[in-house]
Amino acid sequence: MTRLFNDPAAFADEALEGFTAAHRRRVRPVTGGVVRAGATPAGQVAVVIGGGSGHYPAFSGLVGRGLAHGAAVGNVFASPSAQQIRSVARAAHGGAGVLLMYGNYAGDVLHFGQAAERLAADGIDARTFAVTDDISSAAPGESAKRRGIAGDLPVFKAAAAAAEQGLPLEEVLAVAERANARTRSFGIAFSGCTLPGADHPLFTVPEARMAVGLGIHGEPGIGEEPLPTADEAARLLVGTLLKELPEDVGRPGGRRAAVILNGLGSVKYEELFVVYRKVAALLDEAGVEIVDPEVGELVTSFDMAGVSLTLTWLDDRLEELWRAPADTPAYRKGALGEPEAPASGPVRAADEAPEAGIPAASEASRHAAGAVLAALDAVAVTVDAHVDELGRIDAVAGDGDHGIGMQRGSTAARRAAADAHELGAGAGTVLAHAADAWADKAGGTSGALWGTILRAVGNALGDQEAPTAARVAEGVTEASAAVRRLGGAEVGDKTMVDVLVPFADTLAAAVSEGLRLTTAWDRAAGAAEAAAAATAGLLPRKGRARPHAEKSLGTPDAGAHSLALITRAVHGVLLNHH
Amino acid sequence: MTRLFNDPAAFADEALEGFTAAHRRRVRPVTGGVVRAGATPAGQVAVVIGGGSGHYPAFSGLVGRGLAHGAAVGNVFASPSAQQIRSVARAAHGGAGVLLMYGNYAGDVLHFGQAAERLAADGIDARTFAVTDDISSAAPGESAKRRGIAGDLPVFKAAAAAAEQGLPLEEVLAVAERANARTRSFGIAFSGCTLPGADHPLFTVPEARMAVGLGIHGEPGIGEEPLPTADEAARLLVGTLLKELPEDVGRPGGRRAAVILNGLGSVKYEELFVVYRKVAALLDEAGVEIVDPEVGELVTSFDMAGVSLTLTWLDDRLEELWRAPADTPAYRKGALGEPEAPASGPVRAADEAPEAGIPAASEASRHAAGAVLAALDAVAVTVDAHVDELGRIDAVAGDGDHGIGMQRGSTAARRAAADAHELGAGAGTVLAHAADAWADKAGGTSGALWGTILRAVGNALGDQEAPTAARVAEGVTEASAAVRRLGGAEVGDKTMVDVLVPFADTLAAAVSEGLRLTTAWDRAAGAAEAAAAATAGLLPRKGRARPHAEKSLGTPDAGAHSLALITRAVHGVLLNHH
Incomplete structure (x- = not known):
């Protein structure tokens, strides 16, 4: 509105x-x-x-x-x-x-x-x-x-x-x-706008439906259909316009069109680009050359939700006029002369980060890598099972994407680990590949921190020796230090550090007492669970009150909670492998 | 979403x-x-x-x-x-x-x-x-x-x-x-965005409230206040930023700033311009020179509703860098070289349409102008009383602005008529001024048609003779013909023409029978009312079915209905003046 x-x-x-x-x-x-x-x-x-x-x-x-x-x-x-x-x-x-x-x-x-x-x-x-x-x-x-x-x-x-x-x-x-005789537009809409001072929208479209052909002031359309996917919307728009070609448009393969994918107000740029991706592909399939496309908001209706596709079928003269420079507050073309010619060819291999090879590993370490892979499987399964819960918890004090981020990361880590294991990698390299994949696919803070954790443990295990309880504890201790270094948080800040530090300390202490890894890990996981629960009960460390977030008083930190869940899941795997 | x-x-x-x-x-x-x-x-x-x-x-x-x-x-x-x-x-x-x-x-x-x-x-x-x-x-x-x-x-x-x-x-x-040390932003938000695939918004702000300082991912803000007017929003944004000036910003009068008024997604361009109008005025009052302002969407959060103001306090070096050309998909500056120098000075008088003078009028016509003014008063009062009803009726098949348009037009017409009457205009000139004002202020189709009606009647009355029933009927007949000519609609198209033609025909017939104007007008107004009611019962002439507009079956055309209301209101004035 x-x-x-x-x-x-x-x-x-x-x-x-x-x-x-x-x-x-x-x-x-x-x-x-x-x-x-x-x-x-x-x-x-x-x-x-x-x-x-x-x-x-x-x-x-x-x-x-x-x-x-x-x-x-x-x-x-x-x-x-x-x-x-x-x-x-x-x-x-x-x-x-x-x-x-x-x-x-x-x-x-x-x-x-x-x-x-x-x-x-x-x-x-x-x-x-x-x-x-x-x-x-x-x-x-x-x-x-x-x-x-x-x-x-x-x-x-x-x-x-x-x-x-x-x-x-x-x-x-x-x-x-x-130009007008060769220009056709077709649009769909999902909601109307509310004019300044009005107390209700000029028109409405039922939830999860779209109005086809609705005018920008709410003039009658030609039908109503279920809300489409972006690709379906592209198919409808392109398909409808290709059904009504001007007579002298030329043969397929010789057709050129100026293309405008227009947002009416609250269908935003990334959505338009997702639709345009398919529009461009469909026009290409139909043998239409796209000339200087425009994807954006060129005719709006306040915050109306809708999108229209316009094709102007070009001949040489119309193409010359469409390509001509323009300089207005909202539409500019030909700025600073013509854009540079694109650099030669598509992405060169040199642009890409090189793939790491698989270093040679001992039989013992390759065997241990199987347990690592099982642990990463368990992590991914646990995260999957809790993805909605983690999102809800994170939404209290953050942007609610902790669940999906952890899911993307743990899934990618499992896949990368499996690939490396398949190629004969040792435990250290399997964890290193998993670390990179997690950080790369998850993005966000938690992605970076989990990448750091897996990498630290992998470094400690290496690819030669059979992992011992002491090596594992050493890796976890290093992970705890690296996360504090990188994230700048300390115990008491109500983040995953509140959990990671007691987990690492408890594990190291139990191992140095001579306990077996499985038993030590169980004790450490218990400490992690207690610490995670304790991150609830105070406002999140970001400090400033958030309107209507009083329930944060009873909610643990999402990153702390997910870490505790994962330590417990890994304990289950250790039980099976020892 | x-x-x-x-x-x-x-x-x-x-x-x-x-x-x-x-x-x-x-x-x-x-x-x-x-x-x-x-x-x-x-x-x-x-x-x-x-x-x-x-x-x-x-x-x-x-x-x-x-x-x-x-x-x-x-x-x-x-x-x-x-x-x-x-x-x-x-x-x-x-x-x-x-x-x-x-x-x-x-x-x-x-x-x-x-x-x-x-x-x-x-x-x-x-x-x-x-x-x-x-x-x-x-x-x-x-x-x-x-x-x-x-x-x-x-x-x-x-x-x-x-x-x-x-x-x-x-x-x-x-x-x-x-640049960062001299850049400050401050924002307000009215609603959050819903991420792709999510079933609820990332965050919400209560209806008719705004969150102050809310982050673009929903990070905690610093408070919540009632929804402001555009000018109040501008005052909050500018006032807050002026409270935290960099140390070396210079004295008032010597201060320069790059200004960005940024929309987060569904606060749209015209709203931003209304806010910017006041932002510019406030910065001017504070002695800040605005350099190359940007008003638009530069950092969004999908369709989040919100706006932020950014000031970068410029020194000579930063101003040079801010003014430097740029050419990116979404941000271009310095296109086609520098814009032309503005043409000399502000709007020249020659650009403006000349004001019509007041032609000399007879005493009789000036007296009649008083009745015309009273009729226009009655029209405006009637429209005022029915503005919501007319809007509702129009919303069935149109964009719902018939009521406001008629209100703007009739109010402006009454004011222009009063001014002309005050200056000694005759009946014809009073109606001509009213006609121009109505068309000018109402805009839309109905504004043009009502301007045409008043002008036709004014032409028939002139400024010399005392208006007779025959003259009035002649003017109305001419108005009926002019509206059909201009609007391209005929009787049966379910528009105001369905009412205007029988009204004019009945009036002309009654006057030619020798009836007094008041009696003849009464009969014609009755015909108008019947005709307006008959525009209900069919879909509007635009022809195509509108989703969820079945109730249009029982609704008259808004323009037809308002015309009938007005003919009846004018009859009341005639009763008083004869």
Whole structure:
């Protein structure tokens, strides 16, 4: 929903004021909207775009060299008035006429039409052009009735680039017509936006459903379906657009398209990229060459959740205009000249970290590696069984990803250990491979610390001697020291260190008393469990109160808890192997 | 929430894949992340940034000339591993060492630190630098413990621009230290994000509240307050940052700052601009010169709702680095050379549409203008009384703004009419002024049509003769024709035309029968009411079924309904004035 505003009635005006303050080097305010900071060159057709507020960067964000000369800015979701449009057009006029461009909505058609008449009365040659790219808003036979959505951008840009080349008004208009005739968009939506000051959304889509073809102001769509995966969404978008090709689009393999994957507001960049990955693959399969794709927010509807795909089928002329440079507050192309040519070829082997080889190991150590592998199996199984619990505990004072992080790490460690064991590695090398895999796949703090722990134990065991209880205790002691060194935490900070230190100390003491490893480990695991439980009962060490996190008073630290669980799991394996 | 994904575990990898597909002219994928498409120039220090996924454009979107040489990309909200970082750094290395830069989070500190050690073992000189701009995450005395948020950008950029200038690693690091020491951020949040595949948000903020200083992964904030207005939010952000100035910031009036107003995901552009309007004004009042402000989404947290303000207090050197050009997928500066110098001065009077003067009017017409004004008063009062109802009706088949649009239009029309009446205008001119004001302020289709109606009636009445019933009927008939011409709708299309045509026809017939205006108008208003009711009972003419809009079967068209209400309200005025 829209939360930040003052008087809702003043929202559009205040937004425009802030926009011009932020972008005063590129645009300047005039009555009714904005024009480029620099004057329109004499003799150049001025392209003046416009529409309601609430769709940024449409429309004011698209004013600048290579794109619009001015934008008339209406109230929230309302057309600018004829008077506003006329005022912006007069300020943008460079003596060679004005092309007024907008999405095809009844209010815009009326007001821009009236503005053109008034401009004619002022002695300014003005034409109008409504973009009609949304294929879900009317059947192919009635394409003139279609609404304009993200296809606004390529159509505006084609006309504006033609104007920059010095073409006369009639020819700029003809370019707009050709670009529009070859531009198609199709969209899906998951939720509507709440306008400034409104107490409920403009429209809603049921949970876990999507509306197909829903308009950016909530205009009727053509159906409703279950929420798709990203790949399914890509298939729907691409498949629908490929069903309605312009007549002269060329043969498969000779087809080129400008591609815009547009987010409506709260479908965010990474989601768009996940969808685009499949869009690009599907277009490639269909023999379509993608030219200068755009993936981002180009026409929004406040925080509406939805996405649309736009294809402009290019010929040589339209490709030239699409590739032409542009420099506006929200859309820039050709910055600093052309980007460098890509460095030669794909990733070179030299870029990659070299694979470590498998050092030779004694028979005894290879045998011990089997027990290590079993222990790592048990760790992964235990983490799997507790992944949700660990996530819940972590969410109290952290970002809730401890469970998944531990799962990724322990799974990767087990796999790497199995591979190394298969290749004949000793206990030390198996643990070293497991350590690297855990740190690499888990990421986060816990990934680094668990990598450190496994590596320290592996270093102590080595690949030659049969591991003894003393060696194991030595490795755990070294792990305890390394984790404190690396993580900077001490006992009492309510982290895994609170558990690791008593575990290591108890293990070392029990082993030096002459206890067998299994018995010593059991005692140490008991100390670990007690220490983990003791990390509950105080606020997490990050210190500052978190709103509504009072329940943290009874929750142990997630990293402490998972360490205790793991020490107990490993004890089970030792029982079987001794 | 995050809705578009395939396997949640593959989300970060798939997003990176789509990102590199969309931006292959600027970046190329390597194991662990991306590097610039072009090789790092020999002898240039490579700046390698990184962090978890879910924060786009941080971090991959900031790779390119003038900014980072590479980005290591971790899993969702998780640090990249040391191995990933090492791999990206090796690919980006240009022979002059690597500066590893990241926000100050425990996992990142660990992994980047380990990567630096491994790079050193590879023979590559590597340093690390953690950005610590979030002033709510630790007290000033413990600023090294602070988290990094949107201040990442100016600190990364300063270091990278210094690297582009050919400075050696030690000096690039010193620039990073200086930029970080002079960079402060402060943020507020209204809701958390839901990670891909999660079934509930990572954290929540109670309805109509804001969390102050909440971290971008939900780390503890410093308090909770009621939801502010945009101006209050600006005051909190600016006021808090001005309380913690760096020591050497200079005197008021000599202070300069790079300003970043960052949206976290679903606080959208227009909202940011409304807030920025006040931020700019407050900084101006405080004697701070704003240098190249950025208002947009630069560090996000999926669709988290929140906003942060970052100030980097510039000296000459830092200003030079902040202004230096950059060309990355998500951040570009200095495109096409410098923007043109702004055209001379502010808006010139010639840009503005000229104000119409008040033509001379007869005493009779000026008297009639009083009745016209009373009628416009009645219209505005009636619209006010029905604004919610009209919105609700419109929301069934449209965007729900008919009520507010009519309210804006009728209020503006009444005010303009009163002004013209005050200046001695006749009935025709009073209606003409009202017509322009209605169209100008209401926007949308209904604004244009109501402007047309009032103008047509005003034309028929003129400023000289006392209006007669015949003149009024003539004006209404002309209005009916003009609306059909302009709007392209005919009777039966379920729009206001369904009401306007029988109203005009009935009025004309009754007047030609010799009835007095009041009686004739009463009969016509009755016809209008019947016609408006008849627009219910069928789906709206837009034709296509709208999900969950079955109730439209019983709802009249909003424009038809409001027209009928208005004709009845005007009848009441006629009763009083005849």
